[in-house]
Amino acid sequence: MPGLSALARRLACLAWLGLLAAPWPAPAPAAEPGPATAVTARGLQGAPILQRIGPEVYRATPALWSVATAPGKVYVASADGVLVYDGVEWSTVPLPVGVNATLVRRLADGTVMVGGNDTYGRLELDPLQGYRYVDLLATSGLPEADRRLGPVWEILETPDGIYLQSQHFLHLLPARGGDTRSWPLGPDMRSLLSFGGELYARIQGRGLGFLRGGEHQLFPGGETFADTPVAAVLGWGGSRFVVAGSGVWRLDDHGTELALPWPGGALSVYTAIGLDGGGFLVSTLDGELLWVDAGLRLRQRVELGEHSLLDLARDNEGGLWAVTDTEVLRLVMPSPWSVLDRRHGIRGVVADTAEFDGALWVASARGLFRLQADGQGGVRAEALPWAELETYMLLADERHLLVAERNGLRQLRPGQREPTVLHDGEAVLLVQPVRGRSDLAVAVSDHAFFLLARTGPEGWQLRRRWPLEGMAVIDLVQTAPGEFWLSDDRGAPRRWRIELDTATRQSDEAFGADQGLPIDGPDRPKLYFVDGELSAWSKGRTYRFDRSAERFVEAPTPEWIASLVQPGKLSVVETPMGLFAVTPRDLLLRPAATLAWERVHVGGWASTGFGLPRVSRGGVLRVPVWNGILQYAPDGPVPALPPLAVEFDQLVVAPPGEAPRLGEVLRGALELRSQEPIRMRFTLKSLEPGARFRYRLMPLVPDFSDWADRDLSIRGLDPGEYLLEVEGQLPSGRAIAPLRLRLLVTPRLHEEPLLRILALAGFGALMVWASRALGRRRLARVEAQNRLLEQRIADRTLELERANARLAEMAVEDPLTGLHNRRALEQALAREWARCAEQDLPLSALMIDVDHFKRYNDHHGHLEGDRVLVDVAALLRTGLSPPLEMLARYGGEEFTLLLPGTDAAAAEQRAERLCEVVGRARIGVTISIGVAVMYPARGELPMSLLRRADQALYEAKRLGRNRVVRAEA
Numbered sequence: 017m018p019g020l021s022a023l024a025r026r027l028a029c030l031a032w033l034g035l036l037a038a039p040w041p042a043p044a045p046a047a048e049p050g051p052a053t054a055v056t057a058r059g060l061q062g063a064p065i066l067q068r069i070g071p072e073v074y075r076a077t078p079a080l081w082s083v084a085t086a087p088g089k090v091y092v093a094s095a096d097g098v099l100v101y102d103g104v105e106w107s108t109v110p111l112p113v114g115v116n117a118t119l120v121r122r123l124a125d126g127t128v129m130v131g132g133n134d135t136y137g138r139l140e141l142d143p144l145q146g147y148r149y150v151d152l153l154a155t156s157g158l159p160e161a162d163r164r165l166g167p168v169w170e171i172l173e174t175p176d177g178i179y180l181q182s183q184h185f186l187h188l189l190p191a192r193g194g195d196t197r198s199w200p201l202g203p204d205m206r207s208l209l210s211f212g213g214e215l216y217a218r219i220q221g222r223g224l225g226f227l228r229g230g231e232h233q234l235f236p237g238g239e240t241f242a243d244t245p246v247a248a249v250l251g252w253g254g255s256r257f258v259v260a261g262s263g264v265w266r267l268d269d270h271g272t273e274l275a276l277p278w279p280g281g282a283l284s285v286y287t288a289i290g291l292d293g294g295g296f297l298v299s300t301l302d303g304e305l306l307w308v309d310a311g312l313r314l315r316q317r318v319e320l321g322e323h324s325l326l327d328l329a330r331d332n333e334g335g336l337w338a339v340t341d342t343e344v345l346r347l348v349m350p351s352p353w354s355v356l357d358r359r360h361g362i363r364g365v366v367a368d369t370a371e372f373d374g375a376l377w378v379a380s381a382r383g384l385f386r387l388q389a390d391g392q393g394g395v396r397a398e399a400l401p402w403a404e405l406e407t408y409m410l411l412a413d414e415r416h417l418l419v420a421e422r423n424g425l426r427q428l429r430p431g432q433r434e435p436t437v438l439h440d441g442e443a444v445l446l447v448q449p450v451r452g453r454s455d456l457a458v459a460v461s462d463h464a465f466f467l468l469a470r471t472g473p474e475g476w477q478l479r480r481r482w483p484l485e486g487m488a489v490i491d492l493v494q495t496a497p498g499e500f501w502l503s504d505d506r507g508a509p510r511r512w513r514i515e516l517d518t519a520t521r522q523s524d525e526a527f528g529a530d531q532g533l534p535i536d537g538p539d540r541p542k543l544y545f546v547d548g549e550l551s552a553w554s555k556g557r558t559y560r561f562d563r564s565a566e567r568f569v570e571a572p573t574p575e576w577i578a579s580l581v582q583p584g585k586l587s588v589v590e591t592p593m594g595l596f597a598v599t600p601r602d603l604l605l606r607p608a609a610t611l612a613w614e615r616v617h618v619g620g621w622a623s624t625g626f627g628l629p630r631v632s633r634g635g636v637l638r639v640p641v642w643n644g645i646l647q648y649a650p651d652g653p654v655p656a657l658p659p660l661a662v663e664f665d666q667l668v669v670a671p672p673g674e675a676p677r678l679g680e681v682l683r684g685a686l687e688l689r690s691q692e693p694i695r696m697r698f699t700l701k702s703l704e705p706g707a708r709f710r711y712r713l714m715p716l717v718p719d720f721s722d723w724a725d726r727d728l729s730i731r732g733l734d735p736g737e738y739l740l741e742v743e744g745q746l747p748s749g750r751a752i753a754p755l756r757l758r759l760l761v762t763p764r765l766h767e768e769p770l771l772r773i774l775a776l777a778g779f780g781a782l783m784v785w786a787s788r789a790l791g792r793r794r795l796a797r798v799e800a801q802n803r804l805l806e807q808r809i810a811d812r813t814l815e816l817e818r819a820n821a822r823l824a825e826m827a828v829e830d831p832l833t834g835l836h837n838r839r840a841l842e843q844a845l846a847r848e849w850a851r852c853a854e855q856d857l858p859l860s861a862l863m864i865d866v867d868h869f870k871r872y873n874d875h876h877g878h879l880e881g882d883r884v885l886v887d888v889a890a891l892l893r894t895g896l897s898p899p900l901e902m903l904a905r906y907g908g909e910e911f912t913l914l915l916p917g918t919d920a921a922a923a924e925q926r927a928e929r930l931c932e933v934v935g936r937a938r939i940g941v942t943i944s945i946g947v948a949v950m951y952p953a954r955g956e957l958p959m960s961l962l963r964r965a966d967q968a969l970y971e972a973k974r975l976g977r978n979r980v981v982r983a984e985a
Contacts (some may be wrong), residue, residue: 114136862926
């Protein structure tokens, strides 16, 4: 980081864990019951991990009504039709012209049913064309009057069949076939619900009862809900419950009983879904989501926004999907994971956390915060006025809290509001306990290393101070009691040995290149300590410290290190849960008593900006992230995520000149004919975003490609057997089984070996017959040739003239694209430069480059790359006016368009139009264009115009490609 001070570099490291890798002392015995126990046992009530998806992402009119899920799919009913999300992109399935989709439901057999205005039907998936809507009302056989439904509001599956509730009618599609049945509905029908094979309905002013054969029958106590909204009828543990606006009611054959009134009064409940093992989630029209457990306890109440929560659905990965009028929400609730952030009073990037004196203390870039439960399921935060600047590290036990902050080192005791000052006047960047000694700790400031001792009721005291003598400590690793390894931002790591009882430093040694550890370059070695062994990551390699030789030696890189995104920022932290390996982009856990590292999955979604993990005495894990604190507080069994494997979302064989067909995989093999192109799209059937894939085709391409998107095309293969291997990757690091497919390519008829032999034999016989016939005719032709000799001489002269003209033409033509080549361009540039200078006209040049062409070549092959260049050349001819304008292939994937007499505005407009034409053509690539315009003048060279256009092209690529940049005049 050139230009940054050593202190700034160390603060950056601290923000992402650079300073702590030593263990904390063994957990102290649990405190007596009280406020502290409440915090350590359950953790503070955090907010669910939430993802908001707006119209800028799903790309449709922001008018949503309903949601349903399937493995790897989400369906949303909207004003534009059904929106479908597959974990990668959103698409829209329209209904008949002008018709909204008001409802979407997935049945037990996987059928996706859709309701709209005056229509209902299902989605069908064509493997080649995608989803389409199939209207079922049109084929119902009902009279026209019974088809005037209005909006469809509910679709329910029962043993009788599928019931569809609309504004005016109730329709039944019988389970055993037969004619669709229809009953008119009155204007007071409010809710249609199902449970246990029964259909329930609430009629305003009358109440809740069974709906049988179109007739409404109140059950005992059903009049309780005459004027109260009902969200669901649910059941578990042998009981039935009604989730209503007034609370949760127990329902039996004798009547209803209020089992859980809502705190604070009635709620505008709208929809509810049951949870595995009992309990439910219920949404309200006020944007709230509530979790009630199987014991009818209100466990969580979350406000998700101002808009009404109109529908809920759960996916097979533990995710909950909700829709408002304008947004699709994805969260995990209930979940052992939650987040504490600025909604709970935290400000600034969090560096560390600690539990002390019945509260959670948070060190951040904006100071020190004290968080406590407010008694109503929320959090009360207090900013400590004496720590308003950066706070870096915390060290807590049941009696003392040490705070390392911008102005020094402070100490608090239970109930104390003002701290005791242990060191003042400079930033103390870290504090940590001494390995194996509960009565000692160390701290590091900008200029000194401190040894602290705990002495009775007074708490911590500074015992000894050693100057750092110019070191800029960016890391501290303890390998034994009294052995400290200090990573220096200005040089080689140093090992200090301190006699702890006498507080004397026994040695100070540097370990650099002479001791086997390379340190040159801007990045310093990253030290970590695992299983009693000190190691370092430096310059892309692993080094292990050999104590017998007192030097570092290169060692094989462990698999868990190789899996890290940022191994150069690694810290290893010991906790009661086990070892955590942490970088800003990685969070791995090796549980206690195991040797297997596993990537931590945060609620099924990827996170980033990980900080220092802390585990409380009550087993609550807290990890700072870029926007708050992740909190893991398991309460009961945590459901396992389903296994993932790379699968085909689409496999299409597209022979030239024939209709594409689906590829049929039998026993892991796909049979093809020689040179038949295939198109593949892969899927993981996961709704976690960010999936990537890489491929190899043995024996043709033995090495895996770079990670890319999910589409792969193979132009065509020669006869033989190949093995396609595809690996998948998600940002969360979940295990994914690869896909392996054998490609059995058989020769075409003319490529069969026997036919080739017969053809060669026939060709040989033909040649023998032809040679004999030629001998007989040769004599006769000699005389004729003599007669024609004179004429041939004249003709030869004409042919030579034509050949010379053709050679001159070929010398200025690109053989692949048919455009002019660079030589022709340079000739034209000199000519037009002189002409425009004479007539005082502008001369414009467009330098055009195909974006990421090397990557396209690597993925699709050079033949496919040549085809793309030919296609791009054809598209660039759009609007070309030769001979005044010239389009040339400048070289490789670069083209040049010369526009004499064209000013800057017109040239830029022309470039924008060409960018749009290539982008719309969907040939698999885009282009970037640099535009330069000059008025030729004496003393300037024509090539200066192309150099300026090339510089503008470079800027267009630097800004992200697929754009136009004009050089300054």
